[in-house]
Amino acid sequence: MSDVIIQADNLVKIYKSKEVEVVALQGLDLSVEQGELMAIIGSSGSGKSTFLNMLGGLDRPSAGKLYVDKKNLFSMTEKELVAYKRSTVGFVWQNNGRNLLPYLSAYDNIIMPMELNSSQKKKERADMLLDMVGLSSKKNNRMQELSGGEQQRIAIAIALANSPKLLLADEPTGSVDTKTSNDIFDVFKRLNQELGVTIVIVTHDVSLSKKVQRVAAIRDGKISSERILKEDYAERVKKADKTVDWHVDETQEEFAILDRSGRIQLPPEMLAGMKLKDNKVRVTTVDGKIVLENPVKKAAD
Numbered sequence: 001m002s003d004v005i006i007q008a009d010n011l012v013k014i015y016k017s018k019e020v021e022v023v024a025l026q027g028l029d030l031s032v033e034q035g036e037l038m039a040i041i042g043s044s045g046s047g048k049s050t051f052l053n054m055l056g057g058l059d060r061p062s063a064g065k066l067y068v069d070k071k072n073l074f075s076m077t078e079k080e081l082v083a084y085k086r087s088t089v090g091f092v093w094q095n096n097g098r099n100l101l102p103y104l105s106a107y108d109n110i111i112m113p114m115e116l117n118s119s120q121k122k123k124e125r126a127d128m129l130l131d132m133v134g135l136s137s138k139k140n141n142r143m144q145e146l147s148g149g150e151q152q153r154i155a156i157a158i159a160l161a162n163s164p165k166l167l168l169a170d171e172p173t174g175s176v177d178t179k180t181s182n183d184i185f186d187v188f189k190r191l192n193q194e195l196g197v198t199i200v201i202v203t204h205d206v207s208l209s210k211k212v213q214r215v216a217a218i219r220d221g222k223i224s225s226e227r228i229l230k231e232d233y234a235e236r237v238k239k240a241d242k243t244v245d246w247h248v249d250e251t252q253e254e255f256a257i258l259d260r261s262g263r264i265q266l267p268p269e270m271l272a273g274m275k276l277k278d279n280k281v282r283v284t285t286v287d288g289k290i291v292l293e294n295p296v297k298k299a300a301d
Contacts, residue, residue: 005166005198006032006055010260011064013050013221024050026221027064029259032200034165037192039201039209042218048202049170051218055200056168057085069165086116090159092152094171099155100143106130106154107139113161129157132194133187149180153187160191167191169201173208181205186240207246211237215252224265227252266292 013025025047032038042048053059055068057076066073069088076084093099101109107126114122130136133153135146143151152172159167169188173181185208192199201208209215213234215227229237233251236244244251256264274281274294282293 003034004031005034005036005069006030006200007065007067008051009065011051011054011066012062013047013054013059014062024221025061027259028218028222029257030216030223032198034198035192035196036214037188037199037201037212038214038216039203039212040216040218041203041209046218047221048218052168052170052200052202055166056089056091057081058091086113087162088164088166090162090164090167092155092159092167092169092172094174096148096151096155099158100151102143105140105142106135106146106157109143109154110157110161113158125161125163126157129160132190133157134183147180149176149183152176152180152184156184156187156191160195160197165198167197167199169199169203171203171205172201173203173205178207181208185211189237210246210249210251219265222259222265223257225254225256225267227254 008028008030011025011028012023015022015024028047028051030051040048040051050059054061054066054073057073061074068084071080071084071088073084091099099109101112104112107130110126110129111122114125127136127139130139133156135150135153135157138146138150143154146154156167156169156172167188172188173184176184188199188201191197201212203209209227211229213229216223217225217227229252233244233249256266258264274292276294277296280295282295284291284293
């Protein structure tokens with residue numbers, strides 16, 4: 001089994017002001033193995049971007065445990081945190097203007113992080129990354145001479161300039177069309193397979209989330225379910241099968257997640273179907289299966 005690169009245990013994040021207190025994460029548990037390409041999904045306000053920011057060293061947890069590449073993000077000094085952001089983790093934003101310097105060429109944008117980090121073999125790595133994102137022919141172009149999708153691919157190359165073990169992407173296809181989204185996913189897939197970099201993507205892009213091996217869904221500040229890519233679809237992803245409708249096909253199997261105390265979050269549509277009058281359910285076991293029933297309906301029967 002691969003080494004675990006991300007370990008979050010009972011992770012809590014609370015934002016406080018004089019007037020209000022907001023709990024963004026409330027007991028989130030998640031493990032990610034080295035070399036995974038996975039996605040995190042969730043509605044607005046669910047806590048997914050908060051979690052990504054903590055992984056990127058941009059925000060501090062309030063409680064719990066969070067380790068990335070065996071580094072404790074709770075106990076890091078500011079100096080250690082700077083080194084972590086320079087060498088362990090790379091970040092790609094939906095607004096690629098946060099990654100790109102418009103007055104520099106594509107090549108110089110990729111070189112810049114290496115200049116700040118005293119990296120060796122800068123030119124060789126920049127050329128390799130340009131090739132891997134498919135933009136070697138545009139290395140001397142400035143950002144205004146590139147399309148939105150090309151700019152995002154340069155942003156991915158920049159995030160990988162200093163050879164991080166973990167690449168984080170926040171809605172990387174949020175502002176591009178379907179074809180460009182497919183191209184960007186193909187870049188992530190190639191980088192994951194050929195460089196072995198672990199990639200975690202926060203996304204609302206249905207077709208993208210259905211292509212990755214594992215999707216963790218966050219609801220109310222904790223992992224509520226996970227979806228695992230079915231074996232036959234995994235093969236079709238490898239072959240870039242264009243006959244699959246990634247928006248419609250059920251490419252993954254979904255599993256509910258038990259937390260450390262044995263609690264489980266039920267999807268709202270399941271609860272709605274039970275037509276409960278309050279928050280009580282009858283729990284029984286039948287032939288090794290756990291059965292939840294509406295106690296009022298049971299009494300009426």
